[in-house]
Amino acid sequence: MDKLPVYTQPGRVERLVHKNGLARVLILCSVTVVVWLWSASRYTVSVAKESVRLPFHAEETLQKCGMLHVQPGPPPDFARRTQSDRFVDGTPATLLKNASVWTGGPLQYEIHGADIMLDKGIIKFLGPSEDILANYGDFLTVDVGGSWVTPGIVDMHSHLGVDSVPELSGAGDTNSYKGPILPWLRSLDGLNTHDDAYRLSVSGGVTTANVLPGSANAIGGQAFVIKLRPTEERSPSSMLLEPPYTINDTRVDPALPPRWRQMKHACGENPSLVYGNTRMDTFWAFREAYDTARKIKEGQDAYCAKALASEWDGLGNFPEELQWEALVDVLRGRVKVHTHCYEAVDLDDFVRLTNEFKFPLAAFHHAHETYLVPGTLKQAYNNTPAAALFATNARYKREAYRGSEFAPRILAENGIDVVMKSDHPVLNSRYLLYEAQQAYFYGLDADLALSAVTSTPAKVLGLDHRIGFIREGYDADIVIWDSHPLALGATPKQVWIDGIAQIENPYVSEKPITFQTLPTTPDFEEQAKAAIKYQGLPPLTPSRAKADTVVFTNSLYERASLHVLDHGVFALHLSTHWIKNFDSFDLQGGSISPGLVSYGSPLGLEEIQGEMSTHDGVVLDPLTSNIPDLLVGNEVMLAVDGLQFAGRDTLLAYHGGVTSAITPPTSNGLVAGLSTAFSTGAAHALEEGAVIQEIAALHVNIHRGSGSPSVSSQIAALRHLLLEAASGTPFDRVAKGEIPLVVQAQNADIIASLIKLKKEVEASKGVELKLTVAGAAEAHLLAKNLGEANIGVIVTPSRPFPEAWEMTRILPGPPLTKDSAITTLLAHGVKVGIGILEQWSARNTRFDAAWAALESNGQISKSETLALASTNLEELLGVKPTVSLSGDLVATVGGSLLDLEAKVVGIISPRRHSVEWL
Numbered sequence: 001m002d003k004l005p006v007y008t009q010p011g012r013v014e015r016l017v018h019k020n021g022l023a024r025v026l027i028l029c030s031v032t033v034v035v036w037l038w039s040a041s042r043y044t045v046s047v048a049k050e051s052v053r054l055p056f057h058a059e060e061t062l063q064k065c066g067m068l069h070v071q072p073g074p075p076p077d078f079a080r081r082t083q084s085d086r087f088v089d090g091t092p093a094t095l096l097k098n099a100s101v102w103t104g105g106p107l108q109y110e111i112h113g114a115d116i117m118l119d120k121g122i123i124k125f126l127g128p129s130e131d132i133l134a135n136y137g138d139f140l141t142v143d144v145g146g147s148w149v150t151p152g153i154v155d156m157h158s159h160l161g162v163d164s165v166p167e168l169s170g171a172g173d174t175n176s177y178k179g180p181i182l183p184w185l186r187s188l189d190g191l192n193t194h195d196d197a198y199r200l201s202v203s204g205g206v207t208t209a210n211v212l213p214g215s216a217n218a219i220g221g222q223a224f225v226i227k228l229r230p231t232e233e234r235s236p237s238s239m240l241l242e243p244p245y246t247i248n249d250t251r252v253d254p255a256l257p258p259r260w261r262q263m264k265h266a267c268g269e270n271p272s273l274v275y276g277n278t279r280m281d282t283f284w285a286f287r288e289a290y291d292t293a294r295k296i297k298e299g300q301d302a303y304c305a306k307a308l309a310s311e312w313d314g315l316g317n318f319p320e321e322l323q324w325e326a327l328v329d330v331l332r333g334r335v336k337v338h339t340h341c342y343e344a345v346d347l348d349d350f351v352r353l354t355n356e357f358k359f360p361l362a363a364f365h366h367a368h369e370t371y372l373v374p375g376t377l378k379q380a381y382n383n384t385p386a387a388a389l390f391a392t393n394a395r396y397k398r399e400a401y402r403g404s405e406f407a408p409r410i411l412a413e414n415g416i417d418v419v420m421k422s423d424h425p426v427l428n429s430r431y432l433l434y435e436a437q438q439a440y441f442y443g444l445d446a447d448l449a450l451s452a453v454t455s456t457p458a459k460v461l462g463l464d465h466r467i468g469f470i471r472e473g474y475d476a477d478i479v480i481w482d483s484h485p486l487a488l489g490a491t492p493k494q495v496w497i498d499g500i501a502q503i504e505n506p507y508v509s510e511k512p513i514t515f516q517t518l519p520t521t522p523d524f525e526e527q528a529k530a531a532i533k534y535q536g537l538p539p540l541t542p543s544r545a546k547a548d549t550v551v552f553t554n555s556l557y558e559r560a561s562l563h564v565l566d567h568g569v570f571a572l573h574l575s576t577h578w579i580k581n582f583d584s585f586d587l588q589g590g591s592i593s594p595g596l597v598s599y600g601s602p603l604g605l606e607e608i609q610g611e612m613s614t615h616d617g618v619v620l621d622p623l624t625s626n627i628p629d630l631l632v633g634n635e636v637m638l639a640v641d642g643l644q645f646a647g648r649d650t651l652l653a654y655h656g657g658v659t660s661a662i663t664p665p666t667s668n669g670l671v672a673g674l675s676t677a678f679s680t681g682a683a684h685a686l687e688e689g690a691v692i693q694e695i696a697a698l699h700v701n702i703h704r705g706s707g708s709p710s711v712s713s714q715i716a717a718l719r720h721l722l723l724e725a726a727s728g729t730p731f732d733r734v735a736k737g738e739i740p741l742v743v744q745a746q747n748a749d750i751i752a753s754l755i756k757l758k759k760e761v762e763a764s765k766g767v768e769l770k771l772t773v774a775g776a777a778e779a780h781l782l783a784k785n786l787g788e789a790n791i792g793v794i795v796t797p798s799r800p801f802p803e804a805w806e807m808t809r810i811l812p813g814p815p816l817t818k819d820s821a822i823t824t825l826l827a828h829g830v831k832v833g834i835g836i837l838e839q840w841s842a843r844n845t846r847f848d849a850a851w852a853a854l855e856s857n858g859q860i861s862k863s864e865t866l867a868l869a870s871t872n873l874e875e876l877l878g879v880k881p882t883v884s885l886s887g888d889l890v891a892t893v894g895g896s897l898l899d900l901e902a903k904v905v906g907i908i909s910p911r912r913h914s915v916e917w918l
């Protein structure tokens with residue numbers, strides 16, 4: 001990710017941007033054809049008249065010269081194709097009957113009751129089918145039954161195949177570290193065809209991805225667009241979508257306009273950090289490189305002016321350099337430049353660069369501050385770049401600190417193209433549509449939200465003549481969804497790429513009927529304005545209710561593991577008929593739910609992931625460090641001593657109904673220390689109710705990995721710590737069953753060893769050990785054993801991703817498997833909680849919980865869903881029931897806390913004796 005490689009995720013340096021306008025693309029197509037005809041005819045005349053004086057390379061050179069100014073695009077007759085160049089012989093024609101089609105717009109976004117014929121790799125027709133079918137041979141029929149159908153999802157910023165999972169040192173091909181300027185490198189040359197993520201991303205509806213080099217360099221190299229389906233050839237080349245002809249041929253076919261190329265650039269922190277540069281150094285590197293390319297381009301233009309005028313005397317060879325040809329093509333406007341760029345300073349620098357060297361920019365990626373400077377984007381050379389964004393992933397480094405969930409809507413209001421992207425594997429691209437759902441939730445227009453992952457990226461990539469839309473003649477890349485695509489948790493029922501169905505025996509989870517229509521979303525007008533007014537740092541401090549008593553009317557009261565009461569009146573302490581002074585708040589059918597709990601990230605211990613000066617720091621590990629004498633005997637640290645309050649992610653979590661967090665000290669080693677439970681709404685540690693429980697549980701990590709002692713050493717050390725603990729120490733308290741031991745472990749074999757160790761310690765001590773496994777990517781394989789051993793599990797993250805070798809055996813859930821890890825564990829009586837990895841996502845806990853229920857096919861009730869992210873977590877992490885029962889409550893309008901329709905408006909906190917408005 002854009003997080004820098006240095007200490008967070010070695011080898012993963014990423015997060016990127018992009019743009020373009022439809023009208024302009026159409027204009028370019030017509031100009032293309034005219035110029036090309038002119039060049040070709042001129043070339044023919046020259047050869048004929050001057051043949052005697054021509055050098056031996058004249059024909060090839062004149063062809064090159066003739067093509068020099070031709071703009072890329074499909075051949076003129078492309079729209080009349082009857083078969084895709086990617087068609088696989090033997091693929092049956094398929095008729096999708098009775099679809100609710102979202103087409104990709106812009107003239108008509110929705111067509112209901114439509115039939116779609118997929119044949120020869122393209123969409124043969126769209127609409128009522130009776131007349132046409134009479135002439136058709138064999139075809140398969142799929143009754144879509146009115147389900148929503150969209151174009152395949154297009155991910156404009158991915159590292160699929162170059163930053164592969166499981167992450168292995170032999171397969172890290174994202175970044176070269178050979179210098180800041182590398183336009184000659186190509187992601188294609190590192191494309192791993194065995195990445196586990198292809199299948200997973202297809203199961204989320206992703207059909208096309210732009211595979212970009214990383215952001216360690218100012219110019220990281222050329223990107224390639226791929227389709228994600230497996231091919232018969234099994235080669236990287238066979239996955240490519242319209243690659244430039246030059247990938248395997250130096251000759252130019254004068255009958256064809258060139259195809260669009262893609263290139264990665266990056267400004268800001270990543271290239272700076274990697275090369276020990278400043279922003280000034282990086283931009284000089286850009287300017288020096290573009291100056292080199294400009295000189296070559298001007299040399300070529302001067303050369304061709306003479307060659308085309310048959311002035312061959314003393315002309316020599318055509319001036320070109322293989323290293324620089326791609327950057328020269330950028331200056332010819334034939335490359336879609338994608339620039340990873342965050343802050344106003346970087347955006348402004350880059351816009352000046354485009355004007356100094358006169359090249360178009362396709363998109364700014366990551367682009368966290370684009371919403372603050374739309375005017376700057378509009379000053380870019382030739383066209384306004386698009387902004388390719390995350391929905392809520394922000395604040396992970398300084399340049400992302402002012403990122404806003406309202407950026408998509410603000411940019412759209414300013415007429416700038418918005419693309420939502422994954423930066424896979426930074427975000428698992430399987431859930432790219434979720435980014436569009438969140439952008440919609442925070443106010444982006446529904447059609448633009450869906451376009452942001454389909455037709456808009458297709459247009460920005462220069463591929464909107466064949467992907468991103470459901471239109472006759474377009475590639476047969478189609479997704480049938482189990483709900484409206486903007487309803488939370490929308491999951492494919494089936495995915496076609498090039499007309500080939502991708503999921504064998506898909507499992508479909510029944511969604512509530514209300515999920516078949518576009519959800520309504522809350523009003524965030526004021527918050528969006530504040531984001532601009534305060535330049536991305538709007539005040540988040542809640543305001544306290546002034547009255548002693550607040551009465552909420554028209555609410556649905558919900559409490560996990562207690563009972564859901566009927567619609568009615570709920571007062572914090574008292575009924576209202578005899579109180580005089582109270583505030584009343586109409587929840588308009590909203591609800592009051594338990595406050596959610598966050599676990600798994602360093603929330604409360606660090607503010608900006610990439611800035612060590614904002615961190616509590618990493619604890620010393622007794623297994624691998626020299627513990628200073630001062631700490632000997634007190635090696636187990638207390639997170640409560642390092643807590644930081646009122647961080648932005650912490651307060652945003654509070655605004656999202658996450659009213660407390662349980663966080664252990666940060667550790668890379670075996671013993672992390674004692675976690676603490678704290679209020680996410682408190683201003684400082686000494687405020688009433690700020691620290692909910694000083695000590696929650698004892699946390700250790702057991703994992704495989706380079707630099708770690710062996711798993712057997714880690715288990716042996718843990719055994720020793722538990723069996724030989726001095727009386728009164730944290731490990732002794734664990735061994736006596738007083739506080740839980742929480743082991744962060746992913747791998748089923750490691751978890752099996754832990755199950756055995758628990759029995760061993762219990763046999764020795766004669767008390768039941770409270771053991772919780774967190775992470776737990778492969779825990780579902782041992783669900784029965786975990787249930788029998790009474791071991792709880794915190795699934796972190798709640799939707800699995802096989803990031804490392806020790807977590808490859810995930811249970812992916814629908815549509816690939818009927819069960820999810822969560823439903824499997826619950827079915828075996830395991831107490832389950834859900835966690836997160838990074839603190840920015842704490843605010844999304846309500847949606848993570850809802851998602852787990854939505855894919856359970858009705859197996860997880862509403863109160864069980866709330867418990868996954870509240871009472872179960874408290875129990876698994878050692879927060880006492882008395883504390884838990886006096887827990888916070890969250891008031892929402894528009895729906896319940898689990899609904900995309902709902903907005904959190906107030907927090908009721910008995911332990912802080914407060915009602916706060918958000």
Ligand SMILES: *[C@@H]1O[C@H](CO)[C@@H](O)[C@H](O)[C@H]1NC(C)=O
Pocket residue numbers: 098113145146147
């Ligand atoms: C299309 O599906 C809808 C929803 O299931 C159904 O009501 C309608 O009758 C179907 N139409 C046809 C022509 O089958």
Ligand SMILES: *[C@@H]1O[C@H](CO)[C@@H](O)[C@H](O)[C@H]1NC(C)=O
Pocket residue numbers: 237238240243247248249
């Ligand atoms: C070059 O690559 C393209 C795209 O993969 C392919 O269609 C074409 O057959 C290749 N040409 C040669 C000469 O290998």
